[in-house]
Amino acid sequence: MQGVDKLEKARERVIDAISQNMNLYGVTPSVGRLWGLMYFHDEPMTLDEMKQELGMSKTSMSTSVRNLMDLKMVDKVWKKGIRKDLYEVEEDWYQTFIDFFTIKWRNGISMNVSAIQKSLTDLQELLKEEQISEEIKEEAKGDIIKLNSALEYYFWLDRLVDSFESHDIFTYVPKK
Incomplete structure (x- = not known):
């Protein structure tokens, strides 16, 4: 599909900057990278989806999401028909x-x-x-x-x- 590479490169640039910037404030780059990934994802994500996107363990994803929830940067959401926990970023x-x-x-x-x-x-x-x-x-x-x-x-x-x-x-x- 034409333009996908440019779209991904543009997003990756921002995600990299976010992950490095959050590192300045005591949040690990991997947690910042997760937040950036979720920010560009239009739908709430499961831990399995996050794991697949970032190639990290489910335990690591769970810890990172909990860290982001403690900082009020991610919320757990409910969606009819989905039994797994879903998470989305605070977009404001x-x-x-x-x-x-x-x-x-x-x-x-x-x-x-x-x-x-x-x-x-x-x-x-x-x-x-x-x-x-x-x-x-x-x-x-x-x-x-x-x-x-x-x-x-x-x-x-x-x-x-x-x-x-x-x-x-x-x-x-x-x-x-």
């Missing part, structure tokens, strides 16, 4: 971006805020100890200032994530 790139990054940002915010708050508590207790030298107390006070500043950043980042999830961000940075 804006929503995919929002889901992908807000999941990662929320995890990072939570982990860092928790660590900072625990350290602030430890440092405040350290300041109350009488046998601690003034030098150590001054360093602890400096660390408290730094950590409170870091908390301000994480609270700002949390509000930024809220603006993505509520789509308020599009008021400031319109889609078009």
Whole structure:
């Protein structure tokens, strides 16, 4: 069929770019390649179809799909008359971006805020100890200032994530 090679080459170029780009954000190239394949597939796909297209094991496909589902980049769908699980990509790139990054940002915010708050508590207790030298107390006070500043950043980042999830961000940075 005429044009098939050009069509496949055009798709492959984009799939390669997507898989490499997703690698920058902690998603393996094979998972990025799977998402790219599914993106260009017009119908939901079974794990067997994915396996056949990419030449990977069914276990690997299942793990990759689960990873994409956790990132809200792929959904399980139902289709009358088909007994196998079907999966399709979230085609709204804006929503995919929002889901992908807000999941990662929320995890990072939570982990860092928790660590900072625990350290602030430890440092405040350290300041109350009488046998601690003034030098150590001054360093602890400096660390408290730094950590409170870091908390301000994480609270700002949390509000930024809220603006993505509520789509308020599009008021400031319109889609078009």
